Amino acid sequence: MSLLAYIVRRLLLMVLVLIGVSLLVFTMMMLLPPGQRVAIYVTNDRVSPAMMDALIAKYGLNDPAPLQYFRWLRNLLHGEFGYSITASSPVLKGFARFLPVTLELVLYAAPLIILTGIFLGTLGAVRKDTAMDHVTRVLAIVGFSLPTFWLGLLLMMIFYGFLGIFPPGALSTDVRNIVFSDPTWHPYTHLVTIDAILNWRWQVFWDAFYRMILPTLNLVVINSALIMRLMRSSMLEALGQDYMMTARAKGADRKTLFRRHARRNAMLPVITISGITFAELMGSMVITETIFDRKGIGWWMAQAALQLDVAAIMFDVLFLGTIYVVVNLVVDLIYAYVDPRVRLS
Secondary structure (H helix, E strand, O other), X not given: OOHHHHHHHHHHHHHHXXXXXXXXXXXXXXXXXXXXXXXXXXXXXXXXHHHHHHHHHHOOOOOOHHXXXXXXXXXXXXXXXXXXXXXXXXXXXXXXXXXXXXXXXXXXXXXXXXXHXXXXXXXXXXXXXXXXXXXXXXXXXXXXXXXXXXXXXXXXXXXXXXXXXXXOOOOOHHHHHHHHXXXXXXXXXXXXXXXXXXXXXXXXXHHHHHOOHHHHHHHHHHHHHHHHHHHHHXXXXXXXXXXXXXXXXXXXXXXXXXXXXXXXXXXXXXXXXXXXXXXXXXXXXXXXXXXXOOOOHHHHHHHHHHOOOHHHHHXXXXXXXXXXXXXXXXXXXXXXXXXOHHHHO
16 A cells, blocks of 8 residues: 555544544533523523523523534534633633643643654663663653652742742743734744743743743653653563674674664654653643743643633533544654655555
8 A cells, every 4th residue: 555545544534533523422411401501601600590591592501412423524624622610701702811831831732742752762771770760760660650630849948939040830920921912922833932932932932831840840840751661672672682692793893783783673662652641741731831820721721620621621521632632644644754664454
């Protein structure tokens, strides 16, 4: 099968999976009674019982489930996701406001997580059963064992509580005034550090970057452990293959053996895990953003869960499902490009 045919097949499969995700989200929503589902369409807290009944009748929340599903799906395709109480705006506007905070942190943390895991995993495999190997294994175990909230609170206590550095929050008050009130500020991407560079405002850049150090460190320690262990085991497996012995017999030097032969083949399973790690970061920011007071998607979802903001919760579930589907598609395409055996199977 050619690469183009494989891509077309995967795209068609993605559409079917997304329909399945929408059915799952709709089923979850249907578990709520009409009186709670109607909250999606309510824009204020003062609604009389008569108005609630009128809204239920208007939006057909007592109609048969298939009819409600197709009506709901039509609304989604038109970008109508309801009103979020916690965002005090339509869901899409709230999402557009909170997403850049989360996305910016993920874009800094994800490469560090992947590179740290690959580097330490490779180091442990190359120096198997040495002190360095034992250190990397201990780090992996610690990363697996530490709860995210515990490590976050520990980092806050040490660096901000005792040392008085790396304060919580995404921006300081002065910089927030620049970003949200200064007419000369142009939000090209809505990612503060990137916009600061484009606006040539280094004070804004360093303030935003400085406040991302602790949450990024928290994410790297917790999430690089799996990549580290997988990279180590994959490298050890690759080093024991017949082609490695053949390369040694032909006189290949140590650097060529590790970099060109062993690590290239050991990277294949790491590609999959790296993609999943990116998707997990987008969906697991609740604790990190709450601890470090960063008002992103995770913080928003925590508030939505506490206040039973049905519209925001359902949108988040649908968004995360879509993220996983798209990331898996991208990973499969990269995998098929790197290893032609995948698309031929």
